[in-house]
Amino acid sequence: MDPNIEQLKKKIIYRSNYRGTKEMDKLLGAFTKKYINELDNNDLLLLEKLLDIDDTNLYNFYNGLKTEVEFEVNKVNALFKNFVYNKKK
Numbered sequence: 001m002d003p004n005i006e007q008l009k010k011k012i013i014y015r016s017n018y019r020g021t022k023e024m025d026k027l028l029g030a031f032t033k034k035y036i037n038e039l040d041n042n043d044l045l046l047l048e049k050l051l052d053i054d055d056t057n058l059y060n061f062y063n064g065l066k067t068e069v070e071f072e073v074n075k076v077n078a079l080f081k082n083f084v085y086n087k088k089k
Helices: 003-017 022-038 041-051 055-062 075-082
Strands: none
Touching: 003 022, 003 041, 022 041, 022 055, 022 075, 041 075, 055 075
């Protein structure tokens, strides 16, 4: 596999697990773990862009609440929005 893609995946995994709030660490960590190996290069870049958004707006988007940023309509955002997080894990 392309070393650049592997480096990007490592960066994404790290950023998804170390957010700032424990709730988002768990939610984004579980989401990334589930989908990271199914995403193509473009989708990985979309995921990286999603991770640039602050926790409050990500939490609100995930829960269908009002956000201060506009979320693009794309595959990664749809996967995140529809992701069912099992809190027991």
